[in-house]
Each structure stands twice: as structure tokens, then as C-alpha cells.
Amino acid sequence: MATEWRKTSxxxxxxxxxxTRKHGIRPDRYYVITYKLDGKTKTEAVGWASQGIKPAECYELLAEVKRNQRTGTGPRTLEEKRKEAEAARSATKQQAISFEYYFRGHYLPEASRRKNPETILTEEHYARIWIFPALNEKPMAEIHPLDVERIKNSILDAGRAPRTALQALAIFRLVWNHAKKRGLLDRESPTRNIDLPKVNNARTRFFSPDQAEQLLKLIEVDDPAAYRITLAALYTGARFGELAGLTWSGLDLSGKRITFLHTKTGRPRSCPIAKRLCVVLSELNRGNPGDHVFVNRDGKPWRECPSVFRKALKKLGLNEGHTDRRDILVFHSLRHTAASFMMAAGIDPKTIQELFGWSTMQMLARYTHVLDETKHKAVQSLERALEQPSSKIIQFSRGKVLGIK
Incomplete structure (x- = not known):
């Protein structure tokens, strides 16, 4: 290629x-501009004549960078000018990205590497059924609170529970913050500016020891694989997704400890293994570190709650006469049961919080219940105190009771 540089007019x-290459009837020409920058000579390429570059246009570019140098505004070099143009193109492209495009192309691939597969399936389901249709390909940069209200209203108008709306909006907020953290958005999630539906998820029922044992016996006879994951849920208080995702690398039978890597909060946690559960797990053939501990009767990982669990509930009639969803016993009630009995046994709340992986103590209050027997004892103690005429209550000036004599 020729190296001789020639001047233009x-x-x-x-x-x-x-x-060798021609542009029209003459050889193709490659144009550059030369100027002084901070006392040094600088040469920058503009391009080929075959690309549409003309000497006059090159001169205009040269005049622009020189003017910017004098005034101290704008790009001082062609390189800076090109970077600004690329940033502008990128910003325009980002502004046109829809929520669905970002969810599928950016959020989902990254989240799938760190989240439980069951969680990913749930998030994809809510986004596909409720969020995408309500936003209708609207660019994320143009989404405002009214659009989020549309998501909420579409769910409630369909007769779904407020909890469903809250879940959908929580997923929207997750994806929005994911994009904001990566520089695509520069403002807070519009979910902050709408009224969220109020939900009371506190469960009012859980299994008694007799009910739990009857349930386990029925399941064990029908499906030993379902029995193992049900027993584990009762004796660890783990969520179904955490147990379904447990691999042999997280199970230490010699140390009697289970470590859940894929948790709802994203933070691994471990808990001791109860003797009864340890015996059952010891009977299994240990798999490779990445193999699932709990598999169904076909040897495949669990994808949903065992059907025999629901059949056993129905056979025992444990949900008969109960219509409020908070009163219905489900697989997750095993977790409530475990937390409730630990609480009734006097285990300190902080320990229960750590064992069950709750991020706040408020979550513990939602999931625990005081046993009826404990309630009766509390009322009986009050009754005894009130029925003793000679009882004397010692009280501090601030209203705190010190004791009864």
C-alpha cells in the first residue's frame, strides 16, 4: 500500500x-487531518473516499476540533468526537430497550447463574403472564407509575389475590434495579410511587405432632421418595425449592449438617440434621457432588410438591371445613410447623431466624404461631394470679411489673 502523503487544496x-483499488476512474484516497494539540502535532484518520469522505468535509472536521480547542467546549479530537457519538447511539439504543427485552436478554441469563431454578421459573412466569402484556413493549426509560398501576390492576381485575400483585411488582422492581445498577436507568423504580395492595399472609394453622406423623406414614407407604423430602421439610424447616435444589455437595452426614446454597434470599445457610432425618438420608446411595439429594420415584429432581402429599392431606381430611387460604395446610405449612414448635420450645428468636434464613425478625413473626397449649398456660397463670387475694404486684414507676408476691 502506498505511503506517500499528498496535500489537498x-x-x-x-x-x-x-x-490497486479504484474509486471511480482514479485510485481510492485515504484522508487524514493534521493539527496541533497541546503543542504537539497530531494526525487522525478520517476515512476513504470510497466511504463517502470528501476533502471539504475533512476540513470542516478539522475546523471544528480547532474551534473546540480555542473555546474549551466540545470534543478536541476526532477520537473524542467519535466516542461522544457512540455514547449517544448507545443511549438512544438503551432508551428503546423494552422491559421484556431486558428481562430475557440481560436479567434472566445473569440471575439464572445465582438463583434457585424454581425461583427463576416463578419470576419468568409472573413476567410473562402479567408484566409483559401490561407494558406492551414500552421502552423501560418511558415506564412511569401509571404503567405499573396497569400491571397491578390487571392482576386484581382478573380476580387474583393481592399477594399475586405484590409478587409481580416485586419482580418488576428486581429487574428495574438490576438495570439501574448496570447504568441503563438513572431513576428509582416507579413501584415506589404507587399504593401497594395490603396482604395478610400470616398462617393461622400448622400441623400438630400427631397430624404430621399420620401424614408421614401415609406418604411413606405410597411413595418413599416423597416421604424423604417431606420429612426433610418438617425437620429442617427448609423451603421446597431449597430441598429440591440440594445437591450432595451440601450434605455432610458425618458432621450431621446440611448447607443450602440456593436460597430465597440468595445467601447460603446451614443447619444441623436431626437424628431421624440423618438415618433416612444415610440409607441413600451417595451421588456425585452435583447430583440432587432428593429425587422423585423416577430418579429426577423434584419440580413441584409431591402429589402424594396432597392426596394424604385429603385422605386425612385436614383441610375440610377451611376456606380461608391462610387456614389451608400446604407443603409450606411444614416450615411453619417447624418454626412454631421451636418457638414454643423456648428457642430464642435470633437462632430460629438464622436457621430458617429470614432476613428480618418481622418475617419470623409472620411464620410462627403460639401453640394452643401454651396459650392456655398463659391464661391459667393470669387466672391464678387474679384469684389470689393476698397477691401483691410490685410495680416500677414506669409501669413495668417486677413480680407477684
Missing amino acids: FQGVRYREHP
Whole structure:
């Protein structure tokens, strides 16, 4: 390729000719501009004549960078000018990205590497059924509170529970913050500016020891694989997804400890293994570190709650006469049961919080219940105190009771 630089009629604009390639009837020309920057000579390429570059246009570019140098505004070099143009193109492209495009192309691939597969399936389901249709390909940069209200209203108008709306909006907020953290958005999630539906998820029922044992016996006879994951749920208080995702690398039978890597909060946690559960797990053939501990009767990982669990509930009639969803016993009630009995046994709340992986103590209050027997004892103690005429209550000036004599 020729290396001889030739001047044009425009000062500071030069070119060299391609040794073989033609542009029209003459050799193709490669244009550059030369100027001073901070006392040093700088040469920058503009492009080929075959790309539409003309000497006059090169001179205009040269005049622009020189003017910017004098005024101290705008790009001082072609390189800076190109970077600004690329940033503008990128910003325009980002502004046009829809929620669905970002969810599928950016959020989902990254989240799938760190979240439980069951969680990913749930998030994808809510986004596909409720969020995408309500936003209708609207660019994320143009989404405002009214659009989020549309998501909420579409769920409630369909007769779904407020909890469903809250879940959908929580997923929207997760994806929005994911995009904001990566520089695509520069404002807070519009979910902050709408009224969220109020939900009371506190469960009012859980299994008694007799009910739990009857349930386990029925399941064990029908499906030993379902029995194992049900027993584990009762004796660890783990969520179904955490147990379904447990691999042999997280099970230490010699140390009697289970470590859940894929948790709802994203933070691994471990808990001791009860003797009864340890015996059952010891009977299994240990798999490879990445193999699932709990598999169904076909040897495949669990994808949903065992059907025999629901059949056993129905056979025992444990949900008969109960219509409020908070009163219905489900697989997750095993977790409530475990937390409730620990609480009734006097285990301190902080320990229960850590064992069950709750991020706040408020979550513990939602999931625990005081046993009826404990309630009766509390009322009986009050009754005994009130029925003793000679009882004397010692009280501090601030209203705190010290004791009864």
C-alpha cells in the first residue's frame, strides 16, 4: 500500500492513494487531518473516499476540533468526537430497550447463574403472564407509575389475590434495579410511587405432632421418595425449592449438617440434621457432588410438591371445613410447623431466624404461631394470679411489673 502523503487544496488535510483499488476512474484516497494539540502535532484518520469522505468535509472536521480547542467546549479530537457519538447511539439504543427485552436478554441469563431454578421459573412466569402484556413493549426509560398501576390492576381485575400483585411488582422492581445498577436507568423504580395492595399472609394453622406423623406414614407407604423430602421439610424447616435444589455437595452426614446454597434470599445457610432425618438420608446411595439429594420415584429432581402429599392431606381430611387460604395446610405449612414448635420450645428468636434464613425478625413473626397449649398456660397463670387475694404486684414507676408476691 502506498505511503506517500499528498496535500489537498484544504490546509491540514492530506491523503494517500490505494495501490490497486479504484474509486471511480482514479485510485481510492485515504484522508487524514493534521493539527496541533497541546503543542504537539497530531494526525487522525478520517476515512476513504470510497466511504463517502470528501476533502471539504475533512476540513470542516478539522475546523471544528480547532474551534473546540480555542473555546474549551466540545470534543478536541476526532477520537473524542467519535466516542461522544457512540455514547449517544448507545443511549438512544438503551432508551428503546423494552422491559421484556431486558428481562430475557440481560436479567434472566445473569440471575439464572445465582438463583434457585424454581425461583427463576416463578419470576419468568409472573413476567410473562402479567408484566409483559401490561407494558406492551414500552421502552423501560418511558415506564412511569401509571404503567405499573396497569400491571397491578390487571392482576386484581382478573380476580387474583393481592399477594399475586405484590409478587409481580416485586419482580418488576428486581429487574428495574438490576438495570439501574448496570447504568441503563438513572431513576428509582416507579413501584415506589404507587399504593401497594395490603396482604395478610400470616398462617393461622400448622400441623400438630400427631397430624404430621399420620401424614408421614401415609406418604411413606405410597411413595418413599416423597416421604424423604417431606420429612426433610418438617425437620429442617427448609423451603421446597431449597430441598429440591440440594445437591450432595451440601450434605455432610458425618458432621450431621446440611448447607443450602440456593436460597430465597440468595445467601447460603446451614443447619444441623436431626437424628431421624440423618438415618433416612444415610440409607441413600451417595451421588456425585452435583447430583440432587432428593429425587422423585423416577430418579429426577423434584419440580413441584409431591402429589402424594396432597392426596394424604385429603385422605386425612385436614383441610375440610377451611376456606380461608391462610387456614389451608400446604407443603409450606411444614416450615411453619417447624418454626412454631421451636418457638414454643423456648428457642430464642435470633437462632430460629438464622436457621430458617429470614432476613428480618418481622418475617419470623409472620411464620410462627403460639401453640394452643401454651396459650392456655398463659391464661391459667393470669387466672391464678387474679384469684389470689393476698397477691401483691410490685410495680416500677414506669409501669413495668417486677413480680407477684
